[in-house]
Amino acid sequence: MAAKTIMVLGSMSSAGKSLLVTGLCRLYARRGVRVAPFKAQNMSNNAAVCAGGEIGRAQAEQAHAAGIEPTVDMNPILLKPEGDARSQVIVRGQIWDSISAGDYYARRSGLWQVVTDSIDRLRDQYELIILEGAGSPAELNLRRNDLVNLAAARYAGAPCLLVGDIDRGGVFAQLLGTTWLLDEADRDLMRGFVVNKFRGDRALFADGIQILEERGGVPVLGVVPYLKDHGIADEDAALLDEHSTIKAGALDVTVIHLPHISNFDDLDPLRVETQVGVRIVRRPNQLGSPAAVILPGAKNTLEDLNWLHQNGLAQAIRQLAASGCAVVGLCGGFQMLGEEVSDAGAVESGWQRLPGLGLLPVTTRFENQKTVTRSRARILAENGFLASLKGSLISGYEIHMGQTRSDAPLVEVVRREASPVSAPDGACSVDGRIWGSYLHGIFENDAFRTAWLHSLGAAADVLPFAARRASAYDRLADVLEDALKIPLLDQIIEKGL
16 A cells, blocks of 8 residues: 655745755654655765665755655655756766756756655655645746656645745745745645744744634644754755854864865764853854864865965865864865865866865865765774774765775775675874864764864763754654644545645
C-alpha cells in the first residue's frame, strides 16, 4: 500500500519549512510511523553525502530525525550555485551538468520523471512521506515549469500546509496573498496554515488566527514559537547573512564568510560547545584577535581565493597565523591554505591559477572527476594537539573536485563507503596550529574536537555531539506537539486529497 503524504509549503524562502519537516519527521517517528522526507528540487551548497551521492543537507537531517538513513530519492535534484546565474546540477546524487539558470529552465522538463520515480519508490517503502516545497508556490512566472511545489503535491496526492514567517512581518499578506494568487484548483490543495517564528504570548494572536481562517477558508493548525539556537543544521546561508555573531562564548572562533560558502554545518559541533563563540567575518577589520580562524568549504574555490586576496583577508589571516593564531581549512578552505590552486581545464572557474595563502606546504589541481563519498580515516600526524590522537580513527564525508598533493598528510583515508582504500589527506604545520583536510564533519568526532579545543585553552563539553543532535530533534518535536493541532493534522493526512 502506498504511503500517506502531506506537503509543507512556504510563503517565501526561509519561512521555516525545512525545520518544520524535520520536527514532523521526528514527531511521527516517535509515534512508531515509518516516515521519510522528500524535496524534489533543492538549491543549496550545504550538501550531505549518502549512499548514491549528494543530497541537500536539510533532507539528510530530516532523515536522521526520522531515524532512517538518507537516500538520493529524498532529494533527487540538487542545485549547487557556482555564481549568481550558474549552478552545478546534481541528479540522483551525481553531477548531471553545470549550466546557467536559463538553460536549466529549458531542459528541466525532462527531469519530471526523475521526481515521480523517487516519489513512487519512497511511497513503496514508508508509511508517511512529508514533502517539502521550495520558495513560494505563487511564483507566477515559474509555475509552468514547477517540479517541486504543487506539481509534486498533485502527483503524490498530498494535502498542503502553507507556512508563514511572522517574525519578518506581513504574515497576513504572506499566507492570504499566496493563497489568493493560486488558481482555484491549486487553492483546493491547501488544508491549513501554520504561523511560524512567533515571539511572545501566542494568546495575543487569537484574533489573527480568526482573521486568517475567515479569509483563507482553511484552519490555522498552530502558531509555532521562534526557536533560537535550535541545534539543527541550517539548510542555507541565510543565518550567516543575517548575523555576525551566531554564538557567543569565551573562546573566539572566527569563520570567513566566503562568497560561495558551502557545507557550513561543519561549524555546528562548535556552535553547541558552551565555551566556544562563533563569529562570521567578511572584512579584515572584523577579524580582531581570535583564538582560531576557520576557512570553510567553497563551491568556487578560485573565485573565493581571489576574493580573499583582493579584500585583504588573505594577508590579514597570514599575519594572524604568524602571531600564533590557529588557522583551519576545510575542503575548499584547505585548498586555499596551500601554495597554489590551479584549474587549467576551467573545471570550476575562469581562473587558471592563483597563489594560495602559503600556510601549508600543499598544491591543488582541479580535475573533472568529483570525489563524493562517506569516509573513514586514520590520523597520521602527531604535531601539536594531534600527538594524543595519532593512530585513532575518525569519520566524515568528502565532496570535492580538486586533488591536493601533500608530503605530510594529516590523515590516511582508509575506507570510502564500503571499500578499503589508502589515500593521504590533509596537512598540518610543524606545531599543529595550522591544519586542513577534505574531511567534512571532522568536528563531529568528539575526541578530535575536544583535543583541538583543549589546545586553544577551552574545555569541551562532555555530551557527545550525536547525543546533542538527537536531543535537538526531540526538543523540536516537543515544540510542535505543543504548538500544532496534531489530531487535526492526523485527519488531514488520513483523508488525503
